[in-house]
Amino acid sequence: MNRYPKELLETLTANLAHAAGMTSGDARLFAEALVSADLHGVSTHGLSRLSIYLRRITLGLIEPQAELRVERQRGGTMVLDAGNGVGHVQAIKALDLLIPLAGQNGIAAATIRNSQHFGSVSYYCNRAAARGCILLATTNCEPAMSPTGGYDAFFGTNPIAASFPTGKGFPIKIDLSTSAIARGNIIAASKKKQPIPLGWALDSDGAPTTDAEKALLGTVLTMAGHKGYALALMVELLSGVLSGAAIGPEVGSMYKNLDRKQDVGHFFCLLSIDAFMDRAEFIQRVDALIDKLKAGRKMAGTDEILIPGERSARVAAENARIGIPVGPETWKELADWCTKLQVEPPALQEAGKNI
């Protein structure tokens, strides 16, 4: 695996996205959002997805220059139609509409329908935190997860995310799927021919399984049993039902449904901190909370009590310094897209450092 400078990866991504049909400005927004996932160590939501986004754009399944349309507005709320555009770009533009609205109104919320998989939800939350706001964000996703007692793939892994500014050099970042485990862990176990713990997945007959192969043909379980089911349903109601997007099993699969759009729905609720409390006081209270958490007694084997977002901020700082790792398979995909879209590839030998 080689490491590459952030700017190189962003430029490569932006050039590919622009060549696929996005405006250069939107391509840049998209590239920053995408590469940010790799920067923060979340490679499952970064460049490894670029190929499928480009594929869906070139197949006409994503509209690369879609407008973000305000369909309805009342006070602090907006109903947005993403026009089947690129999820990352439409989410950033939605946030750009919400930030001034939350400034005036204290709070602003939007539903966004007719969108796509938009990568790492915390990217948008962290953007908001940098502007003195708290973004609570949810999205539905392609079906993968069963309700308690059932074994149809009904819900997506329906994440819940929110970030909070701190004075510690990183935002507190809450970003979790409501599934027991990411499907990627089951794929990894399957490749290594290892069993998986009970409680991760059901096989295709709805029986709990420790066999990774069988689990991949079945469905993922919710985190914490019925509690995860309840939260996944809450996410579906806010993101899918209230937005007018596809709901549950109707959401298109990014990889499997290469004949139709995804129609993913997002829900954004943005709080302007200073509507509630002077920002400096808020930061001071957050920092005191962090200090107290970190000073607590530790279980045997625990060196440090970590704050959600702390580890990924450390990874991002390290990757910014020594380069962002990109696996050879992903790099090969990008090189192929450079050929297909006639984009000049970066000088790999110079750009990459062996690690």
Next chain:
Amino acid sequence: MNRYPKELLETLTANLAHAAGMTSGDARLFAEALVSADLHGVSTHGLSRLSIYLRRITLGLIEPQAELRVERQRGGTMVLDAGNGVGHVQAIKALDLLIPLAGQNGIAAATIRNSQHFGSVSYYCNRAAARGCILLATTNCEPAMSPTGGYDAFFGTNPIAASFPTGKGFPIKIDLSTSAIARGNIIAASKKKQPIPLGWALDSDGAPTTDAEKALLGTVLTMAGHKGYALALMVELLSGVLSGAAIGPEVGSMYKNLDRKQDVGHFFCLLSIDAFMDRAEFIQRVDALIDKLKAGRKMAGTDEILIPGERSARVAAENARIGIPVGPETWKELADWCTKLQVEPPALQEAGKNI
């Protein structure tokens, strides 16, 4: 255990609360909120807590006639100070302020500081759902739960709740603590001298334990490991930090700290459904989601896929018909309070039916 008519229990509660110093109107609001928990089968949050609320009022630790003060307002947001009043009453009054605001503005949010344990969060969410709104509600609570890797009781069981109207005769009710288990289950195991599963609790030295006695001296674990920690922290940031209330371990214990107030904080975010979508269309979409969930394939041993809120609605209908069960210990406490506060007790023999 006897069963009693809802009206009888509400009148008894209201009379006791009024005798303890609440206005008769507020006492009625309080009684309805409290008895609603028992009605829905959540006896841990209903009449079994009346004694401690009355005790704290009579000790001067709760201000029975506190005003709910609007400290700051901008657009759709309000910063509220509950004046150390009765949590249930202040939460209902906060909701009464938010409902018209969400009507005009599409969305409204409030932080509420200087409050108390306010019973079952879903009571307020269900009230909002009956008015065509979605209430997302969180509250911090007295410390009971450790962050991942730690073993100090830092967070409360910090619940997340939201209700959604349906056309099915019950609201979808999401209401879950972010702990692996309610402490009540550990108490129950301890009484029966039974072990508890690993993953519920730590002992007082921070070691995972299956010994219920030891667990009661230690702390409860978060649900789903670090995911529950992240959600508990999110709840703390919204309810405790942003509101100006006590934070984490500073929240007073209802039972243990009989020398100081609790200073609990709540966070309410209220969405007016028709700002996003015509209400009839929303209900139709929710109902279609419910129908599809219930029609899904079921695991062996599962008779029915239940919707969150469905079971408790059935319990409430049954209890409304045949009476609400109240345990003998709770009934004895209420009888003692009748004596103490010179409230005429209901004619028990006539009121209660043996079950």
